[in-house]
Amino acid sequence: MKLSGNKSVLVAILVIVGLYFALDHTFSPFSHEAIGIGTMHSIHTIFGVVLLAIAAAVWYRNSKSSK
Numbered sequence: 001m002k003l004s005g006n007k008s009v010l011v012a013i014l015v016i017v018g019l020y021f022a023l024d025h026t027f028s029p030f031s032h033e034a035i036g037i038g039t040m041h042s043i044h045t046i047f048g049v050v051l052l053a054i055a056a057a058v059w060y061r062n063s064k065s066s067k
Contacts, residue, residue: 017048
């Protein structure tokens with residue numbers, strides 16, 4: 001299940017950003033509260049889970065195509 005260079009970078013970025021949004025991200029200087037968007041944590045959690053699902057789909061599709 002080895003990913004090519006571009007896909008491995010994409011999966012890594014999606015996982016990092018997905019975890020950032022899915023977990024508590026209020027301590028960041030770029031948090032939604034710091035920039036004035038509001039406190040809609042549930043939407044950010046859903047967005048993070050969606051990003052993690054996309055990362056898993058990219059990994060899964062690559063493993064299916066390499067067989």
